[in-house]
Amino acid sequence: MERPPPWMLDSDSQKPPKGKYTTPPFDPRFPNQNQTRNCYQNFLDYHRCINNMERRGKSTQPCEYYFRVFHSLCPRSWVQRWTEQIEEGTFAGKI
Template structure:
């Protein structure tokens, strides 16, 4: 559906995401989750409009930097199964 299996981090030198004023605390769990949602919403929106999904790369890089791999794998599996709790 969204090409979830083939996702790889984009090339380039960017190890940590920039500061996001929405998440000023040390605990970045909400930041991770929100960027995961934003990435999938961006993909959905751009695909509907027939535009390039390259603009969604920012969210992809942020959630790949912040989120544990096990969470991302679980969320992607839930999306495939249609049981993901977030609104995409």
């Protein structure tokens, strides 16, 4: 069975145990109420982390932090669109 790409991880496996919901911690780089930049930056950081860890042959588990944060902050439609753009090679961000 072929392994899915890292950015397509099953979101159910990334959920905390029932009743143990956490919110992303405060990030001083994004002190404002609008968290759009925080969402986008964590999406980029996740993909950069995955690429670096796989290139070095190390575990990608440390990258799960970014995955949880951007899934908590970003609307699903954004994540789906960005993922499609990455697959098509049209994503504007530098990963």
